[in-house]
Amino acid sequence: MPGNKIRGFIGVKSNDGHDAAILVVADIMKKGGIEVILGGYDLTVDKFVRAVVQEGVHFAGISSYNGGHMPFFRAVRDELRRRDYPFLHIVGGGGATITPPEIEALEREEGIDKIFRSGEGHLVAPFIREHYDFPAVNGHPEDLLEGVLDGNELAISQALNVAEEKARLESALEKIKAGLDWPEDSRAAREALDRPLEKDGPAAKEVLAQVRRYSDFLSKLDAPAGESGTTVYGIAGRGGAGKSALIDELVLRFFKDARAGRKKCAILAVDPSSHSSGGALLADRIAYMYATDKNWVDVGRTYVRSVASRGHGQGIARALPDMVKILKAAGYEIFVETYGTGQPDSGIVGLVDKPVFVATPDIGGAAQIAKEEMLNLPGATVALNKSELPGARHVSSLLRGRVAEERLFLTTAIEHDNAGVNRLYRFLTEHYS
Amino acid sequence: MTLSKIVKANEDYDRQVEASVERALRDEAYRQELQKAWREKTGAIGSRPLPTGIELPLVAVPHIDHPAQVARYLGEWGFPGEFPYGLSIYPRAFLIVDGKREHEEPTRIFAGLGTPEMTNRRFRYIVQGQRSKRLSTAFDTNTLLGRGADDPDYFCDVGEGGVSVSTYRDALDLYDGFFQDDVSVSMTINGPSLWMTAARLQAARERGQDWRKIRGTSQTDPCKEDDAQNELLFPLDKSIKLAMDMFEWCAREAPLYYPINVSGYHIEQKGATPMQQAAFTLANGFVYVEEALARGMNVNDVGRRLPFFFTSGMDIEYVALLSAVRRVWAVALRDAYGADDPAAQKLKAHVQTSGRSLYEREILDNISRTALELFYALLNYPQALHSNSYDEPITTPTEGAVRIASDAQSILFEEMGGFKDMMGYLGDASGRTRIYRGLIDGILDYFRQIDEIGGVRQAKAEGFFRDEIARSSALYGEQVHDGTRAIVAVNRYAEGRQENKAVPRVEIPDDVKRKRRDDVLRFKARRDPGKVRDGVRRLRSAAEKGENVFEATLAVVKDVTIDEWTRALQEVYGVYRRRI
Incomplete structure (x- = not known):
């Protein structure tokens, strides 16, 4: 059999904003051939464990600098155990605030596999490849x-x-x-x-x-014939267009929307794999701030999964159709985020019910717009995001030549309660009632 | 907002200095004018006898005769206390001069842990025997992120690394005994700082203090949070709006209070070089200047209400870093913004030794590092000074370590003559002059780069500050790793060094955390629910209508807790969207 693809989730503990180390470590892991999901900072035990379970990773990494790490390590371990998570592998690091006696206690008595000290970054990838090289599927x-x-x-x-x-x-x-x-x-x-x-x-x-x-x-998870099931929304566009923020805002509206009732909501976020190492840095999850926070949404009804493209083109991953199928079978409305490389992310078109192309005012002139395949699909929905930036008016008039007026939305996803995002949400979900 | 007019003002000023030097070489009348001025300035300096028997002038004046040299000195540096304030914003040294108290000592020791009562005891310990009562408050991370001590998700962080404050009652307990006009309180808090400041102001009023006499600062620097610290509760533009609401209100009602502290320290701790710290922090400062002017405030009122906060580290740039930013600021305020009041041209600064420069290995070496960083800092004559405790790489400072850190300052002021007796005694030393000039040029160069992107706000939106800082941080790590940057006991003379295991750690026991939680729950339970509802409604309405949210906060702070305040405003403004 070909060997295993190792996936991991790493994040900084609650109330800790020190994210410099974790960004370095994530890069090291990616270069070491590992698919690493970046959880960002300030993660509660619940947020952390939920992410590990949803992402189905081989190992979890905790970074801590501010202190209070001992109870955090224990709580994450206990909670993963309580939820019967099959791969109970935790590593950690963060610098000198985790003292040598604490490292010894964590490694020997607390069931933590390894604490990396400052200056030991080069040991991270070899350790992971050595110890977590097992199949991602556990059992039958x-x-x-x-x-x-x-x-x-x-x-x-x-x-x-x-x-x-x-x-x-x-x-x-x-x-x-x-x-x-x-x-x-x-x-x-x-x-x-x-x-x-x-x-x-x-x-x-x-x-x-x-x-x-x-x-x-x-x-066995194929939908019975004739049953349309849940809706799949596809959000495509170039990197940096604001796709993640837009999805996060749409999910927030979903949970405020009485018409959505008890519907559940999942996000499949595709990021590119590295051609040279085979690893990947999957960072979309950080941007789903509302969608992963119990103070804003019912996290029991959300599911976020990060997906590496693994060399598949067109903004998606080979496994994506099956992954969509699974989440549909589980009853989720689904947002698919493509990885946007500047090429048309047309891979999602056949896969989703409602494709949305996210453009920005710096998309380029008429010729560039003519090249964007998704803009030229009949019935394309387009969000011109960052519409507060200079050039938005010009680009929007160019877009009007290709996209029906009722399908073009000027959005500013980073603005709370943005009117354009509100309109886009209503448009996409007009079938709820 | 672009920085071009600041760059231009500084370039013009440099040309004026050169012209003045040139003129001193050619123009006899001007020569005589300069010589006369120089004689008057230097003749007026008094002196003071030292224990060793010598008589020391109170101001160090360079030994120069030629009017061109005088012109250069006065233009480049300025006499202590004179434009462009390169040497100092005050004419005389620290402490007592000629038996008269001229200034307070700059010592300001950062403290905070556990409960408000515990921190109050620490404050009392710190000010023992100090001439002036200057408190500096460290809050725990729950408080900094607008979370209450009763939030079960964050129980393990209650009181860790700083004091936990969630309710109005906590503010009363925290500063009990310090509601006096001669006490200055500094609060290192950003996201919820409107709530915290309002709580302190209301507590002070309840204890009989007049707002017009309240002294102190709060950090409230959302720009640097976006650059480095990541502790914003609302989007950056809303956070700036809130900061300016408080700034505007304080200028009117609490004139001795400094609600914004423009901070370079965190930018440096995140990895910035000294030059980046200087340039980015100044750029952030000008954002607040422009915002305040856009609200119709008077530039003289604005300039003198914006104190700064910088690092002093081991890098040689720190020998003149504060001097350089002071000069760029002074020229900008006077010549680009037209501030004719010297108080607005004088950049006031708090300086802290660098936490990043301290290491776990051979941990007592950190005492030497901190002492030397203090020395660098003092050469710049800052207005307030904090020295780090040697154990900070591994824990919240322990009491003994805090005492050593505080003593280091006293030793420098009291035992060493330079800072106590003589103003500017290494002021225009040639090394300092070279570095000063290089920093000024470098700062202006960064300003030009920022403008090329489209100004400060645009550069931030595009991640320029963050990317530059990250680049420097990575480079620093590499340099420590490959030895280009020497760290004693880490990559130099490192063999045979022991891991330090003996340092006692400050830990907050669970029963203390439980007590905190229960206190907050009790406070919440005892309130009139109607008042809480009205308070939250008032906050939301002020935010929705674009009114002054600080005024609304003052009105509701006795009933609305820190977490309720945060949530109410997030409902209107949204949350800060993190960037990576």
């Missing part, structure tokens, strides 16, 4: 079915891991068939490379069998 996928349909977060998370694994193995299989080696993900992969790979050899057969097992499970 069939056992997850009931949990997914019941909306159990742990089961959903594992099912999403199945979807990502299936996609990864399919890619590997294609590479074998094309006479290429499979991706060098980890130690196991490197060992596998010593074996001769044949198109129909035993290794390929093993992968194929696994893909079939996963496919069989996922096919």
Whole structure:
């Protein structure tokens, strides 16, 4: 089998805004081939644990500088245990405020795998690759079915891991068939490379069998014919256009909207993988400030999952259709955020019910706009975000030539209760009632 | 908002200095005028006998004869207490001169831990035997983020690293015994600082103090929060609006209170170089100047109400950093903004030694580092000074370490003659002059870069300040790692050093946290719910209508707690959207 793709979640503890170290560590992990989800700072135990469970990661990393770290480490550990999270692997760091005796206590008695000291950044990726190289799917996928349909977060998370694994193995299989080696993900992969790979050899057969097992499970989640189910919104656009802030604001409105009733809401956020290392820095979650905060939304009815593109083009990931299917089966309205590389993120068009293209006033002139594939789709909805910036009027008149007036929204997502975002929300959800 | 007029004013000023030097070489009448002025200034300086038997002049004056040198000295530096205030904003040294108290000693020690009662005891300990009562309050992170001590999600942080304040009652307890006109209270708080200031003002009034005589500062610098500290509760533009509401109100009703402290310290701690600290902090200061002017305030009123806060670290730039920012400010206020009152041209500054320069390894070495940083700071004649405790890399300062840090200042003032007896005794030393000039040029260069992006607000929106700071921070880390930046016992002479395990740590026990929580819950339960509802409604309405939110805060602070205040305004303004 090709080796495992290791995913991790890292964040800074509650009331702590020291995010310099964690940004450095996240970059180190990405360069070390790890998919790391950046949780940002000031995370409560509940926020932290919820993220670990929803993201289905191999390990969790806690950074702390302000102090008060001992109870935080313990609380995260206990809470993950209480929720039966299968991968109870916690590492930590943050500098000299975690003293040597505390490090010893955490590592020896408190069940924390490793505390990295300042100056030990170079040890992080090797440690993770050495210790957390195990499959992301724990046990038999069939056992997850009931949990997914019941909306159990742990089961959903594992099912999403199945979807990502299936996609990864399919890619590997294609590479074998094309006479290429499979991706060098980890130690196991490197060992596998010593074996001769044949198109129909035993290794390929093993992968194929696994893909079939996963496919069989996922096919059980197909929606019954004729049932439309929940709505999938796709938010596409270039990096920096404000897609995450826009989704966060839309989710906030969703939870204030009486028409939405007890509906649940999920976000699938795609970020690009690194071509050179195979790792990824998945940072959208930080921007979902309202959507992950129990003071603003019912966090029991939200689900956020970060997805690495793993070399798939068009702003999405290969596993995305299956992931959407799982979350639909679990009853979620879904927002899909593409990774926006400046190319058209048209990959989501077939996948979602309501695609929205997020443009900004610096999008360029008429020729640039003509090149944006999503602007040229019939029925495209466009949010011209950052509409407070100079140039917005010019771009909006250019856009009016391509987009129907009722489908063009001038938004300022970073402004609270922005009228343009309000209009966009009403437009997208006009079918609620 | 662009900085071009500030750059231009400073460039013009430099040209004027050069012209004056030139003229002193050619114009005989001007020469005589300068020589006469110089004789008058230097002749008026008194002297003072020292214990060693020598007679020391009260102001250090360079030994120069030629009028061109005089012109350069007066233009580049200015006589102590004179424009452009390179040497000092005051003419005389610290402490007592000729038996007369001229100024307070600048000592201001930062303290706060656990409950308001515990911190109150620490305050009493610190001011023992000090001539002046200058308190500096550290709040716990719950308080800084507008959360109450009764929030179960943040229980573990109650009272850690600072004092927990959630209710009006807490403000009364915290400053009990210090509601006197000769006490100056500084509060290091930003997001909820309107609430905290209102609570202190109302508590003072309840104890019989007149708002017009209240002294002190609160930090309230949202710009640097956005650059470095990440502790904003509302979007930046709303946070600036709130700060200016309080600024405007205080100028009218509490004229001795400084509601905004423009802070470079956090920018430096996040990783900025000294030059970046100087440039970005000044740029932030000019944001507040412009905002205040846009509200129709008088520039003289604005200028003298904006004190600054800088680091003094181990880097050589700190030998003249404050001098350089003082000069850029003075020229800008006088020549770009037309402030004719010297009080507005004089940049007042609090300086703190650098926490980032302290290390865990061989932890007592930090005492030496802090002492030397104090020395650098004092060469710039700041108005207030904080020295870090040596144990800060690993804990909230312990009492013994705080005493050593405070003593270091007293030793410098009392035992060493320079700062006590003589103003500006290394003032225009050649090394200082070189660094001063380099900093001024560097600051102006950053201003030009900021303008190229589109001005201060635009540069912030595009992450320019944050990116520059992050770049410097990464470089600093690399330099420590590869040894280009020497740190004794860390990457120099590091062999055989022991880990320090013996330092006692300050920890807040759970029963103290529980007591805090229960006190807050009791306070909330005993209130009239109608008053709370009305208070929250009043706040929201003031925010929605664009009225002065500080006035509304003052009106409701006795009933509305810090977390309720925060939530009410977030409902209107939204939350601060974090950036990475």
